[in-house]
Amino acid sequence: MGRVLTAIGLMSGTSMDGIDIAVVRTDGDSIVDRGPSAGYAYDPQFRERLKQGLEDARSILKREERPGTLADIERDLTLRHALAVRMFLQENNILPDNVDVIGFHGQTVLHRPDQALTVQLGDGDLLARETGIDVVYDMRANDMAHGGQGAPLIPAYHAAMARGLSKVGEIATPVVFVNIGGISNLTYIGAGEEIVAYDSGPGNTLIDQWVEAHAGIPYDQGGMIASEGGVLRELADRYLSHPFFSAEKRRSLDRNDFAPPAAGDASLEDGARTLAHVTAAGIVRSARPPLPQARVLAAEALDLNGDSMEAEAWAYLAVRSRYGLPLTYPGTTGVSRPVSGGRVAAKHAQAESA
Incomplete structure (x- = not known):
């Protein structure tokens, strides 16, 4: 090299x-x-x-x-x-x-x-x-x-980090990295360094657009707004029934592929909480085949x-x-x-x- x-x-x-x-x-x-x-x-x-x-x-x-x-x-x-x-x-x-x-x-x-x-x-x-x-x-x-x-x-960087962490005994493969940016994506790294990755759904972009439109702030810092709300199941299901989650072919997402709710769909707090739920549920729904029971760690727990x-x-x-x-x-x-x-x-x- x-x-x-x-x-x-x-x-x-x-x-x-x-x-x-x-x-x-x-x-x-x-x-x-x-x-x-x-x-x-x-x-x-x-x-x-x-x-x-x-x-x-x-x-x-x-x-x-x-x-x-x-x-x-x-x-x-x-x-x-x-x-x-x-x-x-x-x-x-x-x-x-x-x-x-x-x-x-x-x-x-x-x-x-x-x-x-x-x-x-x-x-x-x-x-x-x-x-x-x-x-x-x-x-x-x-x-x-x-x-x-x-x-x-x-994912190429995820794979490098997985190699480094496994060498020092911090983790063992297989491992999945979950990256929640504006769009969420998953990276699976197998024991033989097999690498599979794909976008898993909307990340923070919907929440950011929601709180900016209705609270005038660019993002929900620390989830403070969402923590005051509840999940609106009908609204969440509307997102999770999107063809993206059931399509045979994986595809990468554009910011505009999912739109934030209409103003009358939810209160500020319920909208933020519901969209946070959609992000997490989308990650689970996109993991096909489903992930087995696994230990979940924040990046910072591994000094990342x-x-x-x-x-x-x-x-x-x-x-x-x-x-x-x-x-x-x-x-x-x-x-x-x-x-x-x-x-x-x-x-x-x-x-x-x-």
């Missing part, structure tokens, strides 16, 4: 609440040394622009198209990522010259796997110029070009960080991309064969003013 590189991962998920950053030292294979991490929230005005961007993206037919406000949003989003990187490096006393690569996810504004179309806003060349660090970006497209769903991509795991994954995947290692597999995205991916933007000396 290649030498160990220092990588920064940048993740802006479907919840559109901000930028997660993490450092990982890795060879893109078995060596994973996790470093510091942080989160930088988007300001409310920019979040509103991102929501408008989702509407503008509905008309996209080709990945390179940027209709409406999308070109301006892409530039401003990239500059916000560059500023977050500079702040993060300064706060952690890391020199840009000591970072080998940035893994840049960007902001997904459209994901239509049935049309082999996925669009993540993010200008890799601009980010490389602004940070003075090589950037790997656009890591989903090559998977789709080879028949994959373009998601989930984090649930808040930074996706950003860490993007750092890890960037190094795998640099070494031409697979990012996705037939068992994770339905791709025809294991494939690498990502585009490389080389650092440049001249930066643009933010």
Whole structure:
């Protein structure tokens, strides 16, 4: 394998609440040394622009198209990522010259796997110029070009963590990682390092949209609102009867595949509690065949960080991309064969003013 590189991962998920950053030292294979991490929230005005961007993206037919406000949003989003990187490096006393690569996810504004179309806003060349660090970006497209769903991509990192944890006796395979972001996904890692992964349903995105619309806040911190409500079974069943959960073919999800309830469907608290139930029930329902009785642990119980795991994954995947290692597999995205991916933007000396 290649030498160990220092990588920064940048993740802006479907919840559109901000930028997660993490450092990982890795060879893109078995060596994973996790470093510091942080989160930088988007300001409310920019979040509103991102929501408008989702509407503008509905008309996209080709990945390179940027209709409406999308070109301006892409530039401003990239500059916000560059500023977050500079702040993060300064706060952690890391020199840009000591970072080998940035893994840049960007902001997904459209994901239509049935049309082999996925669009993540993010200008890799601009980010490389602004940070003075090589950037790997656009890591989903090559998977789709080879028949994959373009998601989930984090399972390769889950597999690396499972190997590391099993070596020190913290866990034993088979093991399942449950990743609840805006969209939830599962990764199964068998005793022989078999890897199977898929999106399992809506994650936090419905709850976030619900409380923002009805309470004016971006998310339900600590589940405080949901804890005051009850589960409305009829509303929950409406979601859980969605064809996604019974379809023979696994498919990856777009933020718009599930819509939040109508205003009159529930009180603020009952709506939040019901949507939290839907997230958990969707995970169980998607586990086909059903999971046997298993020990359930929070990431932090294994000295992992649930808040930074996706950003860490993007750092890890960037190094795998640099070494031409697979990012996705037939068992994770339905791709025809294991494939690498990502585009490389080389650092440049001249930066643009933010």
